[in-house]
Amino acid sequence: MDHGQNSSQDSVAISMDAALRLATETVGPVLLPGEEGYDAECASYNLAVPQRPALVVGAARVADVQAAVRFAAEQGLPVAVLATGHSAHSSAGAVLVNTRRMDAVTIDVEARTARVEAGVRWQQVVDAAGKHGLAPLNGASPTVGVVGYTLGGGLSPIGRTFGFAADHVRRIELVTADGQLRVATATEEPELFWALRGGKGNFGVVTALEFNLFPVSHLYGGGLFFAGERAAEVFNAWGRWSADVPDEMNSSIALLQLPPVPEVPEPLRGGMVVHVRIAYVGSAEEGERLVAPLRAIAPVLIDSVTEMPYTAVASIHADPPFPIPIVDRSGLLREFTSELVDAIVAQAGPDAGSPLAIVELRHLGGALNRRPPSGNAMDLQGATFTCYAVGIGGPDQAEAIQAHLTRVFEAIQPWSTGRRFVNFLTAGDVTAEAVAEAYLPETYRRLAAIKGSYDPTNMFRTTHNIIPA
Ligand SMILES: Cc1cc2nc3c(=O)[nH]c(=O)nc-3n(C[C@H](O)[C@H](O)[C@H](O)COP(=O)(O)OP(=O)(O)OC[C@H]3O[C@@H](n4cnc5c(N)ncnc54)[C@H](O)[C@@H]3O)c2cc1C
Known part of the structure; x- marks a missing residue:
């Protein structure tokens, strides 16, 4: 996928003299394209969106960040930030600040x-x-x-x-x-x-x-895996169950197509499965009682739901910790109905020939509906579930994945709130319209006014850009 990196990258060149001057102000490295260490400094989690900035600064302290921002302002360039690259956007033509050394x-x-x-x-x-x-x-x-x-x-x-x-x-x-x-x-x-x-x-x-x-020191949590052929049944039962659970019960459901690799345990390897993820903040006894109806839906292939230390929370979703090429899309859903399940299974179920690795719904509600006293720019009102779908593949597969993502999100459009969750709005999907959809009109206007005060020339524009008022 080309997010315009090459064209804009070619049009911006920072002189070696300028880069050397900047390097006298920083503790961390300052690197131009082609220099040794540039590729390592630009390495990021999402391999589908390679980072090729005009210059990268490996910031080691606050003063390095200040020097990088002032340098970008002098050069008339945007500033992009890379921490891990989980939501990498094109940094072509920008001064990229890599923050990974600031890790206290x-x-x-x-x-x-x-x-x-x-x-x-x-x-x-x-x-x-x-x-x-x-x-x-x-x-x-x-x-x-x-x-x-x-x-x-x-x-x-x-x-x-x-x-x-x-x-x-x-x-x-x-x-x-x-x-x-x-x-x-x-x-x-x-x-x-x-x-x-x-x-x-x-x-x-x-x-x-x-x-x-x-x-929270412990959770009753883990995953229940069911055969992909039971997708409609399991999704429907989970949706009905989630309507009545207390705020302490957190869950999500995903259709997964797992690769045929030895790291994936045998009953799940190389096929489609339904993964119900549970994180109950409460006693194991009460958690077990609440989860019992899910265990009864269909034969469970793997059941890892148990009392666990909170430090093992990452095992619940078991997201890959290593870099992968991600092509994804997301939306917010108003309600859960059996017709929604039919639409998802028709487009991404076992008979759909879908290239997608994950189609996931996360249950919202509970404390997510309550805003803090100081307020904030979070507008997810009316949403009861997130929907996030991802295909894993390089440039040769990106087009087919995008086409399938379009089919999935068109099929579930009747249940969409028409709004977006910023964190799930990633490079292939982020447009000015999509960013505006993440906020209520009055929230966007307030954000644009604040942006106008603090960043009138729109230096921070490489990701979810709010246009300064
Ligand atoms: C496998 C996976 C699992 C995820 N799970 C969840 C989840 O459970 N819940 C959820 O809400 N989201 C989740 N996300 C989305 C994630 O929160 C976003 O991708 C987030 O932007 C990642 O931030 P990062 O710093 O890791 O990524 P990066 O790609 O390094 O940064 C992403 C963007 O964050 C901003 N940013 C980062 N650091 C700074 C900084 N110091 N100053 C200013 N801006 C900065 C910049 O706009 C930057 O472009 C997941 C994503 C992936 C790929």
Whole structure:
């Protein structure tokens, strides 16, 4: 897939002299295309969207980020940020700031908070907090970056119980377009604080984030796998069951096509299966009682639902931790009906000849419907499920995957809220219209006004761009 990297990359060239001048201000490396280390510095999780910026800065400290942003402003170039590349967008023609070296995590056990630097990934926080019986509102994947995830809302496997990660942020440190380091909290720069929590990477490079932790040391969780032929039955039963569960019960369901590789256990290898994921925040006894109707739907191929330490939460979704080429699309659904299931199974079920690896619904509701007192730029009202579908394949397969994604999302359109969840809005799918659909009109107007104050020349425009008012 070409997201326009080549054409714009060719049109921007930064001189070696300019790059060397910048390098005198940074501790981390400054690299131009073709230089040794450039490819490694640009390596990212989603191999379908290669990073080829005009220059990359491996930021090792806040001053490196400030130098990079000021340099981009002088050169009249946009700034892109790469933490892990889970939601990589084209950085062609941009100054790319790689944050992975900024990886400190501090836990305040008394205050039940964590402070992380920009490059920290979720498993680091899960492990550090877990030593004290605490849990963050981490993502499903252990290798997703804390900052990128939280700026886009952050839908955790325990989100129905506690809310979005963005609802529990206390303090954000960032470098804005003018190169200044600012602090945003509910009382300092409150408009910026509101916008950052849901407005994604539009307002600057976040250098550190402080957020709440929760007293969760164990879960009753894991996965139930059913044969793909039972997809309609299992989806329907799960949908009916999810309507009545308490907020402590978090779940999702996915049609999976797993590759024929030895890492995949035998009954699942090389075929289509239905994967019901459970994360119950409560006792194993109550969890077992609540999950019993799911176990009775059909013969269970693998049942890994059990009491587990919270530090094992990543095993519930079991997302691949290594880089893969992802072509994906997402939507938000109003309601669950048997006709919705028919539409999904017709397009992606065992007889559909679908090239998609995952078609997933996550159950929303509960605390995800409640906004924090300081408010934030999260607008998922009216949505009861997310739908996310992904194909895994290089450039030769991208077109076929895109065509199939279009068929799936056209088929489920009658159940769509017409809105989008920013975190699931990735490179192949992000357009000005799609970004606008992520927010209520009044939210978008407020975001655009704040963007106009902090980034009037739209330097931070390479991802989910909000146009400055
Ligand atoms: C396998 C997988 C599982 C996922 N699971 C979940 C999930 O459970 N829940 C959920 O909500 N989302 C999930 N996501 C989506 C994920 O939250 C987004 O892809 C998120 O943007 C990843 O952030 P990152 O820093 O890891 O990725 P990157 O690609 O490095 O960054 C993505 C974007 O985040 C912004 N960003 C990152 N760091 C900064 C910074 N320091 N300052 C300013 N902007 C920054 C930039 O706009 C950047 O382009 C998942 C994605 C994948 C691929």
